[in-house]
Amino acid sequence: MSAAIITTPPPLCHPRAVGQSFFLPWPTISRFASSYCTKRDSDAINEHYFSRKSLKCWDKFYKRHQNKFFKDRHYLEKDWGKYFSDNDNGAISADGKVLLEVGFGAGNTIFPLIAAYPKLFIHACDFSTEALNLVKSHSNFDGDRINAFTCDVTHEELCDKILPSSVDVITLIFMLSAVSPNKMPFVLQNLKKVLKPNGQILLRDYAVGDFAQVKLENRNQMISDNFYFRGDGTCSYYFSEDFLSNLLVNAGFEIVDMTTYCRQVENRFRNMTFQRRWIRAVFNKAGL
Numbered sequence: 001m002s003a004a005i006i007t008t009p010p011p012l013c014h015p016r017a018v019g020q021s022f023f024l025p026w027p028t029i030s031r032f033a034s035s036y037c038t039k040r041d042s043d044a045i046n047e048h049y050f051s052r053k054s055l056k057c058w059d060k061f062y063k064r065h066q067n068k069f070f071k072d073r074h075y076l077e078k079d080w081g082k083y084f085s086d087n088d089n090g091a092i093s094a095d096g097k098v099l100l101e102v103g104f105g106a107g108n109t110i111f112p113l114i115a116a117y118p119k120l121f122i123h124a125c126d127f128s129t130e131a132l133n134l135v136k137s138h139s140n141f142d143g144d145r146i147n148a149f150t151c152d153v154t155h156e157e158l159c160d161k162i163l164p165s166s167v168d169v170i171t172l173i174f175m176l177s178a179v180s181p182n183k184m185p186f187v188l189q190n191l192k193k194v195l196k197p198n199g200q201i202l203l204r205d206y207a208v209g210d211f212a213q214v215k216l217e218n219r220n221q222m223i224s225d226n227f228y229f230r231g232d233g234t235c236s237y238y239f240s241e242d243f244l245s246n247l248l249v250n251a252g253f254e255i256v257d258m259t260t261y262c263r264q265v266e267n268r269f270r271n272m273t274f275q276r277r278w279i280r281a282v283f284n285k286a287g288l
């Protein structure tokens with residue numbers, strides 16, 4: 001039997017020590033973990049650190065920007081109106097659709113949809129308590145039509161808050177990119193459990209080649225392939241169509257539609273142009 005080589009792990013390997021060393025920058029802690037621990041331990045440390053740090057950074061983000069950072073997403077009606085409408089196949093049903101908005105932020109997806117579709121009921125979750133406070137104090141918040149709650153979808157079961165197979169449509173609007181790619185398969189299984197058979201996931205998010213990715217790449221802010229941390233500590237993944245389709249198909253979804261689109265944005269003040277790239281996709285829960 002071969003003797004196992006045991007190197008004394010640094011105090012960092014203790015989960016509590018990970019929490020205490022929160023002030024260390026991400027690349028330092030990540031490199032430290034991978035040099036001193038087994039791959040599995042270092043992955044666990046990185047994930048643990050990531051999810052704690054991510055929550056703190058989003059809380060700070062909303063404390064700082066309140067509801068001033070994102071604009072209301074009125075384009076959702078134009079792009080996906082048929083998925084929100086209760087007027088299915090021309091027959092007007094008595095009940096509206098049930099939607100789940102994951103990572104609701106300041107409510108820029110929720111409030112335009114509630115206004116445009118009077119029968120829509122929205123479950124909405126975010127792991128940030130600051131975001132929850134913003135949404136609940138919004139002048140258009142209606143407790144009879146919006147069930148807003150905190151949930152970290154990378155490790156808390158949505159089924160504990162919403163009935164299984166009860167949701168018609170799930171929106172992921174610039175949300176999945178905020179999650180570590182290692183956790184994305186868990187998140188999708190979590191969503192799948194609350195989605196009705198043949199229910200849809202509607203996703204809009206950052207695509208590879210977006211100018212923000214190029215900027216983060218140039219500043220050495222990469223965590224792993226296509227995954228970066230920003231200056232404020234929040235993170236962002238940039239999706240290719242291949243990555244996104246494999247992820248969703250492996251999780252048991254069918255691709256209904258997927259487009260990457262690109263817009264040239266001009267900054268006249270700085271005399272510069274930027275390439276913005278987004279991916280927009282619809283997935284169907286396959287089978288029963």
Ligand SMILES: C[S@@+](CC[C@H](N)C(=O)[O-])C[C@H]1O[C@@H](n2cnc3c(N)ncnc32)[C@H](O)[C@@H]1O
Nearest residue numbers: 058103104105108109126127152153173174178
């Ligand atoms: C870019 S914002 C998107 C906001 C919103 N969907 C919209 O349309 O404006 C991403 C949101 O995802 C939330 N988030 C990130 N990771 C999360 C997680 N693991 N569980 C739940 N929410 C998360 C953040 O708090 C943040 O509010």
